[in-house]
Amino acid sequence: MRHSYSFLFSAFLTASSLAAQAQTPISITRDDMPNVGDTLRVSQTVQLSGPSLNTRGANQTWNYASLRPLTQRMANYQSVASTPTLLQLTFGSLLSGSNRATIANRYDLTTLQDLGLPVGNVYGFFNESANDYRQVGFGVPVPTGTTTIDAPVTYRNQQSQDVVYRFPVTYEKTDSSESEFAIDLPGTAYLRDQQKRVNRADAWGTLITPFGTFATLRVVSTLYTRDSVSVSGAPGVIVTRPVSREYKWLGKNQGIPLLQVTTQLVAGNEVVTSVVYRDIYRRTGGVLAANNALAxxxxxxxxxxxxxxxxxxxxxxxxxxxxxxxxxxxxxxxxxxxxxxxxxxxxxxxxxxxxxxxxxxxxxxxxxxxxxxxxxxx
Structure with a gap:
């Protein structure tokens, strides 16, 4: 009987702890962003079942425990000094000026792929400060004869960098930024990207995923994007991309969102296009599990x-x-x-x-x- 009382007392303390945690909104600062050397596993899917994305306000509970991965990947964050030399010169501490980055990671720039441009696996360069977390540029692979070099791409100026978060991020805080960059691959493709980002911390509470249960602050980023595109020397065209929203559940000391749901406005309806969440290793039963996945x-x-x-x-x-x-x-x-x-x-x-x-x-x-x-x- 002693063991039963002990178990109930422990369960009561756990529940009380979660309740107390949920009743106080957290704030997000630079300390909650990625660190050099972080290797964070995420699961990816396109199916979302659980609470409506319209659930907002104070002391919410979002139960997405039924999420199942289609694929998994690692988000690896590295020092700028570990990137190719040309990128170090552009984004390192010696000559970079307003383009100085404090951290880098490698990922696929879906904007380019969705437009049919043969570029992927870019370096992303970010600057973390007490004031904000912003992207300051890219390293884009460019074919040169039989080899490929990573060419630096910067924003038009410091005021045109993409400010992902302004610190501290607190409940009901709203901010915005406007960014612009251009990628020119001579004879292959040209892209000029103009974006307005509007952030609003619209909710806080408890998030439940297959990774665990966490106190979170939700930030919704609404993205308005316009591209000028030219492929293989053809005349350029203007592409106004659908309005996109990033629903991001942020936790203390997590580095990246515990859950990010991306949507696009299609024919007047908000459609989920991507679901990414922190996770442990799992055997994915997705369509690529038993096949050679292409880059x-x-x-x-x-x-x-x-x-x-x-x-x-x-x-x-x-x-x-x-x-x-x-x-x-x-x-x-x-x-x-x-x-x-x-x-x-x-x-x-x-x-x-x-x-x-x-x-x-x-x-x-x-x-x-x-x-x-x-x-x-x-």
Whole structure:
């Protein structure tokens, strides 16, 4: 009987601790951002089940314990001094000035892939200070003959850098920033990106995911983006991207959001396009689990979002046989195509999607491996 009372007392203390934790909103500072040497595992999916994203206000409980990963990756943060020499000169402490970064990581710049530009796996450079956490530039891989170099890309000026958070981040705080950068790959592609970010800390409370239970502050970032794009020397076009929102649940000493849900406004509806959350290692049962996954930059699907009457263009790693399979988020088959001799640039006609609108998962299988791309059809 003593053990039963001991267990109940322990459970009571745990519940009381969580309740006390939930009744006090946290604030986010520089100390809660990533540190050099952090290796953080995240799970990724496109399916969200649980409380509505419209649940906001004080002392909320968001239970997303039913999340299941499609894939996993590691978010690795490194020192600027460990990046290629040219990038060190641009973003290091010696010559960088307003472009000085304190931390770097490598990731795929989906803006470029959604526009069909053959660039991926960029370096992102960030500056952490007591005032804010901002992106100061990129390192973009540029082919030069038989090799590739990482070329620095900076924002137009310090006032045009992307301020991700202004510290301290507290409940009901609102701020904004406007950013602009350009990427020029001579003879290949040109991109000018202009963005307005509006942040609002609209809720706080307890977040429950497969990773655990945490006291969190939720920040919603609304992104308004306009691109000027030119590919292979063709005349440039202006692309106004759909309004995007990042719902981010931030915790103390976590480095990155414990949960981030990204949405896009499609035909007047807010559609979930990405779900990323902190996690432990899990065997993913996703479509890539038993296959050779292709690197992000080797397969591009564009334009994305895709107008209902537009054909979808695919850039493949090589010409040859390919199988294309599209499903909706519930797993229902939209179409399957087997191409005996696909070219490196393949066109999927608009008719293949029928009347479907929303988020589709496109599985591309080639001799080189398998890739899954998210396609938003308006």
């Amino acid at each position: 992000e930059k080797t397969v591009a699907a564009y334009p994305n979002p895709l107008p209902a009457t537009a054909d979808l263009r695919l850039l493949l790693p090589e010409a040859g046989p390919a199988t294309l399979t599209a499903t909706d988020l519930a797993g229902r088959l939209l179409f399957r195509q087997t191409l005996a001799s696909a070219t490196k640039e393949t066109v999927v006609p608009a008719a293949a999607f029928g009347s479907f609108s929303g988020v589709a998962l496109l599985r591309v299988q080639t001799a080189a491996g398998v890739a899954v791309r998210r396609v938003v059809r308006e």
